[in-house]
Amino acid sequence: MPFSFDVLRASRETKARIGVLHTAHGDFETPIFMPVGTQATVKTLDPRETMEVSDGLILGNTYHLWLQPGEAIVKAHGGIRGFMNWPGGLLTDSGGYQVFSLSKIRKIKEEGVEFRHHLSGEKLFMTPEDSIRVQNDLGADIIMSFDECPPFDATYDYMKKSVERTIRWAARGKAAHARQDEQALFGIVQGGPHRDLRESCAAELQKIGFPGYAIGGLAIGESKDEMYAVLAYMDDILPKDKPRYLMGVGSPDDLILGAMNGVDMFDCVLPTRIARHGTAMTSEGKVVIKNKEYETDMGPLDPDCDCHVCKTYTRSYLRHLFKADEILGLRLITYHNLAFLKKLMHAIRTAIKEDRLVAFKDAFFARYYH
């Protein structure tokens, strides 16, 4: 098994820690942000650019690739890495979240989930075994258990039954995992806002045994207070020596506060999605590049950034590209936003190492959120 995780240093002032994920396709220092390459491409970028603006570990979506082009075609290329020509590390989700979030018509059974294709309406069925089999074919270094992700405000009774099923599904997934020597399968802790359910879920998953644990069911529409109320105790519930992955989180505040709560891994479409709508993350907060104020602005997108986009283009040119509906605009803001988060994660890691993460957080928040 080429996968392992080491905690190199624990923060003295917060629950944050510095770790390293060892994989067959690179070692990755944590806390790490993973850009999302849903359909075997980080939207608008090619792999050379993605490598420049990431720490070398990205995410692919099982649901999308299962439906298009299908896992057999991806497998024939040697997995997603060969398909998209990605030389770095890779994680796939289980498809579970998309089954629940994209498909409006679905029926959850013990066996799996029956649902309609989110575009064609075709009737489909996915089991935990299907998800693992597809992820075996997609060939990521880290793969995820098939779970149910109920709404944060589901009833306690529903959540309890759902968590119990998610645990059974996790065990079935592990049993079905055909590439245990090559791919690290993570468990996912559900339980919504209920500490007892989160605790029992984490405990049961540890009995099954996984090399890493995700915190699921957050960043799905609940308030920030509700999310942090859960994150506040997850460090106590999860084993110290395994990586923790907070799924779907990618705003600067959540990355910093997530790291302070002991999270090691993050992913989110936010930086790439808002980029395609012309919103940049900068050291002084968000910049909506289409705004009239940037029409004649000869400065860089972010004066504190040394990425290729900020070293090369003016805000005036970037605004022009968006006003003129030019695809290059989507590319350049996407590139910058990921470079911004890469730099932010590096700064978070440095602050943990130097035991000044709280001061870093205060300074960052004061500048980014004014």
Place this chain on the structure above:
Amino acid sequence: MPFSFDVLRASRETKARIGVLHTAHGDFETPIFMPVGTQATVKTLDPRETMEVSDGLILGNTYHLWLQPGEAIVKAHGGIRGFMNWPGGLLTDSGGYQVFSLSKIRKIKEEGVEFRHHLSGEKLFMTPEDSIRVQNDLGADIIMSFDECPPFDATYDYMKKSVERTIRWAARGKAAHARQDEQALFGIVQGGPHRDLRESCAAELQKIGFPGYAIGGLAIGESKDEMYAVLAYMDDILPKDKPRYLMGVGSPDDLILGAMNGVDMFDCVLPTRIARHGTAMTSEGKVVIKNKEYETDMGPLDPDCDCHVCKTYTRSYLRHLFKADEILGLRLITYHNLAFLKKLMHAIRTAIKEDRLVAFKDAFFARYYH
């Protein structure tokens, strides 16, 4: 004046020639194909990529940049080159063609053309002096006279009056040209299918005197036979020692046959436009990448091509990108198509030098057009 043109070699078997355009931003061997960067970007590509897949000389569109973001903003960046960060050579058209092709409501007067904005409907007016002033601000190495481009099948009487006006406009443009020492202003020969009008236009333009001449009013919807009937005598009409630029031509057959008729410069949106619709130019003809037959095709887009896309990706992956509506697909086919034309132009120049252009043409046509 940093611009000059040398004919290095004349073909022994056709009217083709090898030349070199000397500009302040590079020397460019001819015959050359110039990719079109309408709005200060070759669509989907960044300047690094554009440099890789061109011979270093590209085109910008005056009409579009005049309207968005306006020439003052481009000028503040040091012209289009600074605005888009393009280190190579640049040519701008006059805007005349767009005034006539994009705007449905227009009124041609001796002074200039009154027309409606093709999107907003705003009433606008452009004179030959305006066109040159805007092109002075856009700062290209080669700029074009403001001409009228009538339909190929306009009446002889209309065409005659139009050509006479185009000549007067060319003289006014030259008189208005404020950067004669930095930008080479070309004349444009109109006259539709009428040899006498083409001859008188070329003769009058030469009396005014320009460092290069474009062949206008072709590739605007007339048949190939009609176009080649005109091209057949243009070599006799135009001076040997000045570059000839066939505007709007970019299909492989027309590039080869154009070169054989003594043309030195070409531009066209064809390779980039069809790329965005998923059509690739390959050594064996067009490939419509969305077709089912490529779903599991593990081969490169063009087995004879050594561009980055063909060395890196399979047809199966490229098809997936288009099926999944991923912007990277538009980028990769655009990149390949321009690389294909770059290689084609290099092959044409080599064949001219080795006096085997006719044999090259026959072999290329047999393979590309089956």
